[in-house]
Amino acid sequence: MTAHVHTVAFQGIEAVPVEVQVQITSGLPAFAIVGLADKAVSEARERVRAALGAIGLALPPKRITVNLAPADLPKEGSHYDLPIALGVMIAAGAAPSEAGQSHLVLGELGLDGRIAPVAGVLPAAVSALQQDRGIVCPAACGPEAAWAGDLDIVAAPSLLALLNHLRGTQVLSRPAPGAVTDGRAQLDLRDIKGQESARRALEVAAAGGHNLLMLGPPGSGKSMLAARLPGLLPPLDPSEALEVSMIASVAGLLEGGRISRTRPYRAPHHSASQAAMVGGGRRALPGEVSLAHLGVLFLDELPEFNRVVLDSLRQPLETGRTEVARANAHVTYPSRVQLVAAMNPCRCGHLGDPALACGRAPKCARDYQARLSGPLLDRFDLRIEVPPVSAADLALPPAAEGSAEAAARIARARDIQRRRYRNAAGPVRIRTNAEAEGQVLDAAAKPDPAGVKLLEEAAVQFRLTARGYMRVLRVARTLADLDPAHDPDRPPTRLHVAEALGYRVTALA
Structure with missing residues (x-):
């Protein structure tokens, strides 16, 4: 089965659409990431493996291939962890396939399954709104994404909470926009x-x-x-x-x-x-x-x-x-x-x-x-x-x-x-x-x-x-x-x- 999850790459403040394609096939167990990924993206294999194990899921003993398309666009940063993990869960049948199609996904995974904040959530949310999609992001970045406008925001603190939300057994409420500070300089x-x-x-x-x-x-x-x-x-x-x-x-x-x-x-x-x-x-x-x-x-x-x-x-x-x-x-x-x-x-x-x-x-x-x-x-x-x-x-x-x-x-x-x-x-x-x-x-x-x-x-x-x-x-x-x-x-x-x-x-x- 092949799963499709949408995320972004950053060029300046522009969020360029990227599709994470995850395919699980028969063969010797392997986990390969292709698509001009940098070191941080390549290391996502171990973070995804550990995070899935932390919530009671194991990688299937098959060949897993992750393609980051378009393949000629450089992929940098740790925000690809969450879309790769979600793609693996969808391809393995552990998560509904609609989640990867209706939302942009970005976030960094910890070894214990927590989702850590990443840079660039606000321009990613603006891009999601323009594409008529929602966004899945770390809970710490939810108030930032809320400034983009009226879009569906799933701000998950952990991979387990996100999976339960997608299955319908837990509801993650939409975060409120962060505070607006109007503090003027105190120097006179x-x-x-x-x-x-x-x-x-x-x-x-x-x-x-x-x-x-x-x-x-x-x-x-x-x-x-x-x-x-x-x-x-x-x-x-x-x-x-x-x-x-x-x-x-x-x-x-x-x-x-x-x-x-x-x-x-x-x-x-x-x-x-x-x-x-x-x-x-x-x-x-x-x-x-x-x-x-x-x-x-x-x-x-x-x-x-x-x-x-x-x-x-x-x-x-x-x-x-x-x-x-x-x-x-x-x-x-x-x-x-x-x-x-x-x-x-x-x-x-x-x-x-x-x-x-x-x-x-x-x-x-x-x-x-x-x-x-x-x-x-x-x-x-x-x-x-x-x-x-x-x-x-x-x-x-x-x-x-x-x-x-x-x-x-x-x-x-x-x-x-x-x-x-x-x-x-x-x-x-x-x-x-x-x-x-x-x-x-x-x-x-x-x-x-x-x-x-x-x-x-x-x-x-x-x-x-x-x-x-x-x-x-x-x-x-x-x-x-x-x-x-x-x-x-x-x-x-x-x-x-x-x-x-x-x-x-x-x-x-």
């Missing part, structure tokens, strides 16, 4: 003393989703400012939260099925490898730039990162997606992030201070900043200096305005952008001014005649690239959206363009 802008221009730039970056580079000596508050950015951003809407959670599910980071509406904030160490940053490894897992999708990627001590790692971010920042190409896999992850970076002006960090600067200034600054490529620097919409904070500033009382007041203005500006780009035609959804381009950007952000003249003169004087020119337009549009006295349907003015240009020109060596 009131903690920042002085740095008024940096606070203004942080608000502009949050309002338009712009990339921000902060340059300043050690202890000036660059990391403190970046850590408070998530508290200024509006929460994810339901569709965005599901999109972010699917990436976390594939990476195995979605614990207890809890979905957060707080935007991701990732701050990798400067020793991170290229695979850790953009994704890759043996299973082509998502990297930091994808785990920060629709959120913030903060790179502290920017020049200390490997230059190859930094330059690998150029394509994701421009296109909003990461292409991970390997010999056995080619996957795409969404990577629409807001890049925030901080750096010292030189290695010692005290350029411009005669009392503290090293003896190699200003040559050390040119050498230090030369670690960053021009194309990467060109992708920062705002580049600001963060000067040291004086003792007089530290003695001042907390600012009267904190994150709540700034977040209200940012939410208003984001709402303006959402209405503006709601019907914008294009291959991808435009959420903020930083994502607008082409004719959409020209229609939304072209300044008034005085602003156009100023921008043309600045483009010649400061030798702006075409990318830099467009990014000035985007920042000017955001400044106009933040301006309470400006009609959002009118073009940006000369004043908005002038402020946007001020954020573009910094004291980089």
Whole structure:
């Protein structure tokens, strides 16, 4: 007899259908798994054998062949244990055959028959819903699968409980969706003393989703400012939260099925490898730039990162997606992030201070900043200096305005952008001014005649690239959206363009 059970293989956040075919025939006892399976899948033989023995079932003394179709698609991971075990039980007549046809099945088996959680249940459940099927998954992953929508979910804690459910002697109730956490960052802008221009730039970056580079000596508050950015951003809407959670599910980071509406904030160490940053490894897992999708990627001590790692971010920042190409896999992850970076002006960090600067200034600054490529620097919409904070500033009382007041203005500006780009035609959804381009950007952000003249003169004087020119337009549009006295349907003015240009020109060596 041949049994058929449906499961999935993962390519990025896409769940590709896989059919597990199990055939039991006469011959010498054997258990073979074919279909381009990796080591973890091949080892499923022993886990399945032990799990079946734990519930009182033994493998028949015949030849068992498991084929994972399509045979040319790489199969990786331990989530094939449960569909293989279910297929063996169906082929042996111990379980009804309908179970493998009506549901997608995935889960890892323990030697005692327990079903352990696996990564990728949420995208698998979304795929099951699109195929008009249910899903069989570990009990720990049931709340995660419930977020996919109205589909039949069998969340079993053990192989025995699943078998009893399929036979009708036990009923496994449908799990409820995991909790939704709306926790906003507890860090407040009131903690920042002085740095008024940096606070203004942080608000502009949050309002338009712009990339921000902060340059300043050690202890000036660059990391403190970046850590408070998530508290200024509006929460994810339901569709965005599901999109972010699917990436976390594939990476195995979605614990207890809890979905957060707080935007991701990732701050990798400067020793991170290229695979850790953009994704890759043996299973082509998502990297930091994808785990920060629709959120913030903060790179502290920017020049200390490997230059190859930094330059690998150029394509994701421009296109909003990461292409991970390997010999056995080619996957795409969404990577629409807001890049925030901080750096010292030189290695010692005290350029411009005669009392503290090293003896190699200003040559050390040119050498230090030369670690960053021009194309990467060109992708920062705002580049600001963060000067040291004086003792007089530290003695001042907390600012009267904190994150709540700034977040209200940012939410208003984001709402303006959402209405503006709601019907914008294009291959991808435009959420903020930083994502607008082409004719959409020209229609939304072209300044008034005085602003156009100023921008043309600045483009010649400061030798702006075409990318830099467009990014000035985007920042000017955001400044106009933040301006309470400006009609959002009118073009940006000369004043908005002038402020946007001020954020573009910094004291980089």
